[in-house]
Amino acid sequence: MFLPGKQLFNYFPKIYITNILKMSTAKSGEFVRRASAFRNHITADGSSGFKAEPNRYHLYVSLACPWAHRTLIMRKLKGLEDVISYTVVDWLIGPKGWNFTDKKPKCTLDNLNNAQYMREIYQKVEPGYSGAVTVPCLWDKKTSTIVNNESSEIIRMFNSSFQELCKTDKQRKLDFYPENLREEIEELNSWIYPYINNGVYRSGFATTQEAYDTAVRALFVHLDKVEEILSRKRYLTGNTLTEADIRLFTTLVRFDTVYVGHFKCNKKRIMDYPNIWGYVRDIYQMEGIAETVDQEHIQKHYQASHLKINPLGIVAIGPDVDFNSPHSRKDRT
Ligand SMILES: N[C@@H](CCC(=O)N[C@@H](CS)C(=O)NCC(=O)O)C(=O)O
Numbered sequence: 185m186f187l188p189g190k191q192l193f194n195y196f197p198k199i200y201i202t203n204i205l206k207m208s209t210a211k212s213g214e215f216v217r218r219a220s221a222f223r224n225h226i227t228a229d230g231s232s233g234f235k236a237e238p239n240r241y242h243l244y245v246s247l248a249c250p251w252a253h254r255t256l257i258m259r260k261l262k263g264l265e266d267v268i269s270y271t272v273v274d275w276l277i278g279p280k281g282w283n284f285t286d287k288k289p290k291c292t293l294d295n296l297n298n299a300q301y302m303r304e305i306y307q308k309v310e311p312g313y314s315g316a317v318t319v320p321c322l323w324d325k326k327t328s329t330i331v332n333n334e335s336s337e338i339i340r341m342f343n344s345s346f347q348e349l350c351k352t353d354k355q356r357k358l359d360f361y362p363e364n365l366r367e368e369i370e371e372l373n374s375w376i377y378p379y380i381n382n383g384v385y386r387s388g389f390a391t392t393q394e395a396y397d398t399a400v401r402a403l404f405v406h407l408d409k410v411e412e413i414l415s416r417k418r419y420l421t422g423n424t425l426t427e428a429d430i431r432l433f434t435t436l437v438r439f440d441t442v443y444v445g446h447f448k449c450n451k452k453r454i455m456d457y458p459n460i461w462g463y464v465r466d467i468y469q470m471e472g473i474a475e476t477v478d479q480e481h482i483q484k485h486y487q488a489s490h491l492k493i494n495p496l497g498i499v500a501i502g503p504d505v506d507f508n509s510p511h512s513r514k515d516r517t
Contacts, residue, residue, distance in 0.1 A: 213392030214399075215385055220334035221315045226322075226341045228348065234324060234331050236345045241331065242296055243270040243338075244305065244321040246282065247478040248485030250381065250434035251335040252320040257430050258342040260472040261358060263351030268342070271295070273302060273319060275481040277489040281317045290478060296325065306330065336373075339427055360427040368421050372428040379406040381435045388447025388493060396448065404451045407460065414459035418466070418516035429467060436464045437477055440505050442486045446494060455505070462511040469508065477507070 226234040226241065243259070245252035259268055271292050273282040282302035284294045299305050303317040309330045322331045322338050332338055343360050350356040361369060378386075379402045386399035410432070413420060420428045435443075436454055443449040455461050468474055488497040 213390055213395035215389035215391075215395070217382055217385065218316045220318065220332075221313075222309075222321075222330040222333045223337065224331045225337065226331060226345045228345050236341075236349060237326075238267045238349055239269070240324060240326050241268050242323040242325055243268060244273065244282075244294075244302060244319050244323060245270055246273045246275065246319045246485065247290060247481035248275050249319050250438055251318075253434040253476060254335045254430055255320045255322075255338045255342065256476045257434070257473060258339040258360065258427075260476055261355070261360070261430075262342055262346065263355035264342060264346055264349065266351065267346060267349045272481075275485040275488075277485070282319060290481065296323065336377075336431070339430065343427065360425065360430065362426070365421050365426055369426050369428045372420050373431065375406055376410075376428065376432050379403055380410070381431060384435060384439070384443040384447050384449050387449050388443065388490075400449060400451065403449060407452070407457065411457045411459050414463050418513050419463070423516070425467070425470070433464065433467045433473075436460065437468065437507070438482050440503060441479055441483055445500055446486050446490070462513045465507055465509060465511040466513045469511070474507070479505075 224234055225232045226236050228236050230236075243252075243255055245256060247253070247256075256270070259265065259270075271284070271294055272290050274285045274288060274291050280301045280303060283300055284302075285291045286293045294300075294305070297305050297308065299308075302319065302321070303313075305321065305323070306313045306315075306317050308328075318333055320335050320338055321333045322341075323329075324331050332341070340361060347356050383399055383403040383406065387396055387403055390396035390399055410420075417423070419425050420432065439449065439454045444453055454464060468477065484499050487494050487499040491497055
């Protein structure tokens with residue numbers, strides 16, 4: 185069955201495609217991501233109104249989502265598993281957006297707010313809220329509000345505001361945004377975010393050939409740039425992992441299994457870049473990382489939820505990617 189243009193809209197209930205359409209507003213067919221609405225900060229001393237305290241904050245995440253994945257990785261690396269709890273949404277975005285279920289592996293009901301849909305949580309905080317209902321979403325159990333729903337800010341808070349609460353001394357000392365590398369990290373983020381992290385979405389959600397061509401070409405120009413950097417360094421800034429690597433990793437680990445096919449990012453696979461491919465396995469095999477990666481949620485979410493670009497919602501079988509295969513990057517500086 186082929187359902188072009190209007191027919192597609194008639195065949196599938198409109199609601200299924202509103203999430204994507206809401207984000208894709210530019211006339212040129214270019215995908216535009218909406219800004220996150222909640223931007224408060226947790227601080228160690230509580231001067232912001234949100235003090236870093238054990239068992240006070242809760243994350244709502246999707247295991248499929250690369251932005252939410254960043255927060256789970258930072259939580260793990262900093263040893264905050266007993267400090268920050270989390271709930272995993274259904275991997276399928278249905279008619280009313282993210283929902284909760286306990287009928288699918290690793291998905292959980294919302295035992296905190298007893299919501300059926302994620303949007304209820306946003307609307308509880310802001311009645312009539314009509315902005316983007318996204319994950320990750322950092323919830324404050326003490327004041328019953330959303331602290332922040334912007335992953336780049338949540339990972340910075342986890343990195344530096346919870347120092348007294350990290351599980352081990354070693355984890356407390358880990359700094360993924362160190363003073364001496366900040367300028368370099370910001371420079372990396374400034375092109376990795378638009379051209380790679382968001383670039384895969386800009387390719388996949390483009391609604392004109394021109395918008396797709398522009399996005400996908402820029403994506404591969406910048407992957408080439410990453411490949412060159414990683415031919416010289418173990419991680420993006422040298423021999424230590426930083427937030428720039430965490431932010432890039434969550435896109436790379438989804439690339440061959442989903443973005444190549446579903447988002448038409450198929451000029452090359454990550455496996456075709458020797459240095460990037462080694463780097464992905466290097467990070468994947470670090471302690472605690474593999475358990476944050478769920479390819480079932482990743483593959484099913486994208487392909488079954490984005491019916492505008494995959495109208496029948498059929499989830500592709502592969503490919504088989506062995507993230508545990510040996511890499512030889514340990515001796516790099
Ligand atoms: N800027 C946000 C983006 C988060 C985001 O877009 N999350 C997606 C999942 S990958 C989402 O929740 N989308 C919900 C929807 O499209 O309705 C961040 O980095 O935290």
